Amino acid sequence: MSINDLDDYPWDKVTPYRERAEQHSGGICDLSIGSPTDPTPQIIRDALVEATDAHAYPTAAGSPEVRAAIRSWYARRRGVTGLTDNNVIPTIGSKELVALLPTLLGLGEGDVVVHPRAAYPTYEVGARVAGAAPVAAADPDEWPEGTKLVWINSPGNPDGRVRGVAELRRAVERAREIGAVIASDECYAELGWDAPWDTETIPSILDPRVA
Ligand SMILES: Cc1ncc(COP(=O)(O)O)c(C=O)c1O
Incomplete structure (x- = not known):
């Protein structure tokens, strides 16, 4: 098995069905990809702009601040306390x-x-x-x-x-x-x-x- 043996991604597989359905009057209700359409909230845009002066490679494990924020989110929003930095890792x-x-x-x-x-x-x-x-x-x-x-x-x-x-x-x-x-x-x-x-x-x- 190699990466070249992977099947087509499901979105690609449904393309012919979508094309066919679109020929009908009224078209289709396309639920295939839920890509965000709402504007990015200002608070997020401001935080991104402020963080652009980041001139170093990030660590894979994340900065102490990021890891603390993840732990605190778990405690506040998920009822999960007692996590340590060793229990969290950010992904993209x-x-x-x-x-x-x-x-x-x-x-x-x-x-x-x-x-x-x-x-x-x-x-x-x-x-x-x-x-x-x-x-x-x-x-x-x-x-x-x-x-x-x-x-x-x-x-x-x-x-x-x-x-x-x-x-x-x-x-x-x-x-x-x-x-x-x-x-x-x-x-x-x-x-x-x-x-x-x-x-x-x-x-x-x-x-x-x-x-
Ligand atoms: C169940 C589930 N897990 C993971 C993901 C991946 O999300 P992202 O890579 O945007 O964090 C998706 C996206 O559709 C999802 O539906």
Whole structure:
């Protein structure tokens, strides 16, 4: 398996269907790529402008200020306290880590990487880049013995499914049973619109009630 054997990205695969659908009157409702369209808030633009005098290579681990800000966000917004600098590392986007994690863990031929059934496609791509076998399975009881890495995603893309504390505990238990690393992609954690998640924090896998 090499990088040249990767399948087309799903957006490319749906292009012919989109072209066909667009020929119908009324066209299509295109939900394929959710690219941000809102203006960048001024506070972010100002912070970016102010930070441009950064004339040195950044450290991979991030500056002490960045790491402290990440820890403090976890405590304030995710109910996760007790993190140390050794528990956090910034990435440029979550895609970078999702695509690289199987390779960074040294996975390869014969190793299984589990990801949700309807899922962000990069979980599968990352497994394939490492030469491992992706398996789509949402329910922890379906995760095969010997799996090396499990991705969970709550709230889920594209289904919006939120895993509560009990479900997350079960996921962690099952990963421990089969000896898998469990990676929880929580990039939509602050988008809880429906009850109870509009008032209650969407649980993190690092929540003390979970792990
Ligand atoms: C579930 C999920 N994880 C990760 C990403 C990657 O996000 P980014 O690289 O913009 O941080 C996306 C983007 O669509 C996503 O839907």
